[in-house]
Amino acid sequence: MSKMPDSSLITPKALKHLKKRRAADARFRLYGIAAIVFALSALALLVIAIGTRAYSATTQYVYQTEVLLQADLVAPEGETSEAEITRNIEGFYTLVRDKLFTEFPEATQSQATRQELSELVNRLAVLPLAERVAANPTLIGKSIKVRVPLSDDLDLYFKGSSPKDVTVRVGSAGKVQTDAEGSINLTGTPGLSKVVSTRSLLEEGQTTGSVLLAGGDAVARVEALTADAARLTLLTGELEDLTQTPLIAHIIPLPEAERPISDQQIAWAIALKKAGNARRVLHTSLLTHTDSTYPELAGTLAAIVGSLLTMMVTACVAIPMGIFAAVYLEEFAPRNRLTNLIEVNINNLAAVPSIVFGLLGASLLLGTFGLPRSAPIVGGLVLALLILPVVIIASRASLRSVPPSIRSGALAVGASRMQAVFHHVLPLAAPGMFTGAILGMARALGETAPLLLIGMVAFVAEVPNSATDEATALPVLIYSWASNAERAWEPMTAAAIVILLSLLVIMNVVVVFLRRRFERRW
Amino acid sequence: MDTVGPAKADLALTGEGADNTQALTYPRIDCKNVSVYYDDKQAVFDVSLAIHDRAVTALIGPSGCGKSTFLRCLNRMNDTIEGAKVTGDIFMEGENINSPDVDPVLLRSRVGMVFQKPNPFPKSIYDNIAYGPRIHGMVDGRDDLDAVVEKSLRRAGLWDEVKDRLTQPGTSLSGGQQQRLCIARAIAVRPEVILMDEPCSALDPIATARIEELIDELRKRYCIVIVTHSMQQAARVSQRTAFFHLGNLVEMGDTDQIFTNPRVRRTEDYITGRFG
16 A cells, blocks of 8 residues: 555645534534524513513402391392392492491591491402392392402502512510500510611601501501600501500501502501401402403403404304415416416415504495494404415415325326315315414414404403404403503403413414324325 | 337227237227427427237336326326327227317226326325225225225235235335335226336335236236336336337337337437437
8 A cells, every 4th residue: 555645534624624614513503502592581581571470460369258148238129130139239339348347347437437448349349249149049148258359459569569568577565555645655665676777778768658567456557666666546456456466567668648558458458368358369350250440350251252252253264265265276276377466465465464454354344344343253354364365375385295296196096186185185284274274363363453443442341242242352452451550450461461372372282283193294 | 110000999809808918919099199298398299109908018218208298198197287288199999088078087097007106195005095996986885895905906916915904004115015005006996008107216126026027917907008217127027119209209119129129220229328
């Protein structure tokens, strides 16, 4: 053998090239991984942001008590018909309110405090109770356990989001005595120094906020505070109770005038919670109630049903139309200028902004054809038009992926063109077609703009029964909730978004399942 | 140039009843002045030839010579290609199958076809065979269909290999088995003619040998036209050979004569490997 010639594979030049190529390779791989990491973290951020916001809406604070369903209140004129009882919200509300009055007798002293206490429970919150009794009139005269949602402001307070409440353990109370002017003086309580320091930290030296002291069943407001003594005003409970258990101080830095609930209401809330009458329960009404102007009573049921009805109309129109159009264009239509034009237009339609379809629906379906406003049938038709191009394009792509040899095979044994398509091509293309259809449906489910234009943004308090009833849809509900000013709507909106996302996830799972189940190899 | 005379309307000798395993000299298919155009481009020029019953006719020639296109005229598969136009007359048992009055679907049940790449339906082996008889309503009941499936698979030499797994997908078979399945599928609709478009080009030599044996066996019952790139294959399986070049039929004759004593220079050049 002669010496290896210079054309060896391992020359310095070749090595340099190799190194360069490997570096390029590694770089490219890195870019790809970076892109995926970025996408995943964006997704995670989204889920976490919405999830944490929605989390507080998964539970709700309710006032739990037992009421005696007095016949004269719930069914005044001896009326026991379902409609009569359901209409008598005032009577049920009186029952619940009176229960609160017996719990906090001090509130009955003036009209103002009566009003304040009544605000803890919304008047309409007794509607489910009224419906329950109406459905079962034998309950009248009996004592039953009821749960009514507390007002949204109280709910937010309990959940610690607004107003902020910082609790400090004061420890055992010293001596309490009432002086000649009627004010209560607490002395010999060294634990109060902690309250002083915490308060000055929270309020930056000012004393505009409130401090409430809770002990036993009693809650008192601190009027003046020193390191071991305080002047108090009793807000609820008996004075003797205050010293029965170790004191807990609630420091609320926000001045009373700037928050929706007063010190008095907070005092009642603290007492209610302590007595176990204010409970945190699963917020099922989010799924079982219809929309309401009060966040503690609002639910998504009507919007979910509205969305489902709309989707049904969309599916019934867009899927068959899209599939048949795709089959015709792909398998039967001649290739000429006209079909080319149609193809270009279908592709263009897929890129038309959705609000344009809303305008079309408003002017054509509502204006010309006189279909009912705010109805799922109109929404469904508009969304069907919107996703039709997507369904057609996906179906055509999936038909095109069926190898032509399958068609030839069928034709060669004497199948007609129609038989070849329906017996062989369609079954093979079906998973892809359904994937496209469901992805289109998922897009339709999240559409807001076209529905706004055809009036599906109306406030709907009744669950729609048919596609021609007034209805709204989930994304539109989210839109209207998000534009409400009250803070309590924020977690509600997030929760509605989670519901919408779950529906989308379910649809996507169906897609994956269909793919796995029906995908065949050839 | 050897061209066989036009077919006689008298086809008694070529009917199903004739128990003659020898190649008959009477043609089953008689083509006259067949031309094929793809849009404006002409692919086959004025081809006239006769295809004999109970014999294998091989169409040979270099790529793009129009042999496959010509083959596809025989079961009107060119109809399915947009822009394709076939002129001329193709007589089968006295009927012009190229006439617009002839239903290509019916024709294809009498002229089966096997393709270059095995293309079984992604269904069970049984359903692959049963599909044709079912859509043509050739069978009454399950037993009848079972019999047709078995007979077709037996004739295609596949029965012993698949009889225990008829419910398995046809695509799970090996390439050679798939191609025999496709042959069985073609046989199942009881055709008189079987067209084969390079049936072995995707197969290994052993599978090819099996298909060739099968073709030789099938020749006893059917009229077979095979397009092949392999001249050895043409020599091995066919009795008649037609050589195509640039869309023209250059020469046609008995296989022995074409391979040993071609009359046209171009044929000789092609067979001896000087072009192609």
